[in-house]
Amino acid sequence: MYWWPATDGIYTTKSGYWLARMGHVRGWTDRFGGDRAETWNSIWNLDGPPKLRQFVWRACTGSLATFGRLQQRHVRTDGMCSLCNEQQESIVHAIFFCSNVKQVWDLSPFAELICKAPCDSFFELYEWMKGKVGSSELLTFVAYAWATWSYRNSVVFENPWQCRDVGVLGFLRLVKDYKSYATAVNVCPPAAVSRSTWKAPSAGLIRVNSDAAVISETSSSIGAVLRNDQGVIVPARVKRFMGKPPVKVLEAMAARMGVQTARELGFSKVELESDALSVINLIKSHKIGKAPVDLVVDDIRSMSMDFESFFLFSY
Structure with missing residues (x-):
């Protein structure tokens, strides 16, 4: 169980006061x-x-x-x-x-x-x-x-x-x-930056690239691609499912699927690269939380212990 009004799922007096002021139903609809x-x-x-x-x-x-x-x-x-x-x-x-x-x-x-x-x-x-x-x-x-x-x-x-x-x-x-x-x-919101070229990882490393997408109000998908130091795709996985979790949770789920695939295939040196900077930073922070995204990130940290080396990047 987790405390939904807080981003990390942990109860604080401030979030409790906010919920009491706004009411349970109004609090949920206004925030989400x-x-x-x-x-x-x-x-x-x-x-x-x-x-x-x-x-x-x-x-x-x-x-x-x-x-x-x-x-x-x-x-x-x-x-x-x-x-x-x-x-x-x-x-x-x-x-x-x-x-x-x-x-x-x-x-x-x-x-x-x-x-x-x-x-x-x-x-x-x-x-x-x-x-x-x-x-x-x-x-x-x-x-x-x-x-x-x-x-x-x-x-x-x-x-x-x-x-x-x-x-x-x-x-x-x-x-x-x-x-x-x-x-x-020059104060217009910057356009999304897309990297036009992909660079292969260093010798002996496997790079995991992950991403997620909301397809509609009722369905979402996650995907991961693993490439070796020659840029050759080793495996690629895509998963589509019903529901529309928060984007941060979806990005974390995509990263977890890529890391899990690398572990199942027995790779020992892995790089995880994602455009979700908030997820990468959360993995690095070792912050403990009870929100859904924290549970997914905990799985990634746990699986990373099985690798000889594990690196994190965001672009």
């Missing part, structure tokens, strides 16, 4: 996806600045520090909106319905949709809007939300923008121009 996985993916795949994606995620998880939220956390005694003094300041109120920003939305392309959207939480409103507009319009929508929240903060902290509408247009332009800006300053 569940029914909300599609929404989380859409947020982190928004084609805008990283700060915009972070804002949307914080708004959807209820992490923005509105007065209502601060009152719930016993930071403030009063959760009333200080800008309109009409109702409790929730995230939805602060961004969409406070008189301080409502005119921005009334003049936006989303005025009619906002009137029809569910308003219990930003998450529900975002998810509803995602089903009503295309990706380009959704990006514009969250840019408006980011702008109104930023304007709210400028007023609350007594440093208001000189012109609210010009400031909102500036946010929209920033998001629209992000792609060209990111390219110009």
